[in-house]
Amino acid sequence: MQFVRSSYDARTLNKHLIIDHIRFSQGGSSRASLAREVGLSRATVSTIVNELLARGIVREAERVPRRGGRPPIRLEINPGGGFVAGVDIGATHVTLVLADFSGAVLAERREPLNIMDGPEICIRQVDVHLRALLASQGMSLEEIAAFGVGVPGPVSQETGEVIAPPIMPGWEDFPVRNTLQTLWGRPVLVGNDADLGALGEWVYGAGRGATHLAYIKVGSGVGAGFIFNGEIYRGAQGYAGEIGHITLLKDGPLCTCGNRGCLEALAGGAAIARQAQEAVQRGLPTRLDAIQPVERITARDVALAAQMGDLVSQQIVTQAGHYLGIAIANVINLLNPAVLVIGGGVSQMGDLLLEPIRHTARERSLPGAARGVRIVSAVLGMRSSGMGAVAYAITHALHALAE
């Protein structure tokens, strides 16, 4: 029961309902199933569907197979109805994805970028990479219906500005949306990268259509995104999902945020690298001592060494998994998600990290919520946020076209 409903425009809402149903329904939509499941009259459905067909947003596919009688015509989003681009600006890389309205990827690239260089330099690089990607497909900016852009910090939905970004010095209050809209002359939707990772996995990945999905992005830092009832959960001002800064060890190591014992300071990629560097400096027996100077050891090196049987590296990864498991148990106890997706670069370590995460997460959560959740790796791997940006852009474009 919702205690206060927000206002709506019935004509627009009905169109969006029908588009969303055609886009997301598992078994395929027909005019009859739409009328039944969306709760509109056959006449209303027909009028709207015919309009969407005429505009090329929706198309008729093969007939839905069924026993006896003439099968109804299956409706689907017209892949050729238009194109979008998803851009995931990370701390050290940018991922760019070109897709059609069905979400099928036409082309993509991943390029290095340093978020610490500040917005001017980063935006210029993103612009160069995007134009190169379009050129590789013989396409122009005018052919892109909308852009989805993820950034590794909180974003204001009203202004499209980055707000108070812990790992993005120089980006505070930077108008990402307006800058890119001016540069590209097309609608730009900006979101937090973990939110878009959650969306990507919810639309195309490991948690398709889950009522309550939590996505944990374990990279250099650690962030979370939530999809509740088909909607990104951002909190009151857009700061939700800062799982990297929940306290797990109150007198633990200092975090970049100024507190002690945050999850990120115990189990993020940077923390894993630092622990390995300290192990080498303390003279512990590890093959990581082959990497010189010691500051060059990365979380990736630790993962590789661990996979090759290096005990010190294994211990560091297992302990990181243990702390991630406690944090994930907190999320399970607080939010009771149906699916919990673990993504980001560090999660690519596989079972070495996932096993201790799963074990601790189940051990430390209450039985009911523990039974009710699937804990899975991101199906889209490093592309969760880029595909979330695609999904975001497609939703905007389809709804805008239907106005």
Add this chain to the structure above:
Amino acid sequence: MQFVRSSYDARTLNKHLIIDHIRFSQGGSSRASLAREVGLSRATVSTIVNELLARGIVREAERVPRRGGRPPIRLEINPGGGFVAGVDIGATHVTLVLADFSGAVLAERREPLNIMDGPEICIRQVDVHLRALLASQGMSLEEIAAFGVGVPGPVSQETGEVIAPPIMPGWEDFPVRNTLQTLWGRPVLVGNDADLGALGEWVYGAGRGATHLAYIKVGSGVGAGFIFNGEIYRGAQGYAGEIGHITLLKDGPLCTCGNRGCLEALAGGAAIARQAQEAVQRGLPTRLDAIQPVERITARDVALAAQMGDLVSQQIVTQAGHYLGIAIANVINLLNPAVLVIGGGVSQMGDLLLEPIRHTARERSLPGAARGVRIVSAVLGMRSSGMGAVAYAITHALHALAE
């Protein structure tokens, strides 16, 4: 942007929209403001309002004061339109509240009850107390439009059964809703007590109308309830809000759930009492040693002794506040609520507990989310959940009457 919308019935939705707006809008509703803010035509609003007036659900109040011109007629829920009862079944007490449709309390009582006695005995006691309360007002069961009932465990919304209740042995799968509906012959809505506490504070208390409200109930155990966008957040299976069982000290004291270092085992009322008992047994200098046998010392005794200057008690309370503060910082970082309400019996200790909570919660959360949240005591005190049960019942009754 919502990525999948659920279906709706426009005629019913419009009525509910108008009822909710009249009930919750801060400045008062008129026909003109409804049309403007709900986004319906003047004609649709007039038709629905006239029907609600004719049925006695809504009434015309004094005119909205404004400069110049004839002021519009203010509409309000008709308090005399009907009555509801809210029942909050706690671990050791039941609170019963009789209210009219405006939420004004006609009568209430608080009676001892032991949840460990199991459902048959407890339900019988609740029934006796409810009938006595009605009799005190010369009222009968038939005059109650709906009952809201809170229980201290997770509740299935589909079946109205208690599910996997950690502190409610014997209640597993007990059909609370059906049993009470049969007993009372009226609609019964069952919810988790912390969820209803959140709702009570959101409708009548410290967080009226907040977009994102978190309510932390600190009693013998510790639980949380969330209201996001005017709706109770329950998670995928109804287990959300188990903040009492998030791990804060991974090798800490054993919790009733079987894990170690849960918030509840560090800062719940039972944990506070146990820590004080241990202090006396260890021979620490505290006036609590006057209470014999030592097992009789309660959290309330600790609070009183602390207020009278007992240093050992003050230290116990401060440490509990510190752990509650860390857990609340976790909620702020993860969920970015606009308001965080602290309620339940232990919260009645006042500033002695609230000061360390506020201090630690702000210190341990990221600046943006910390600035964006008001941390406040429950205005309704011990009645948050009972008033939430009233609000729940009124919503159901008004919407049902409008069908």
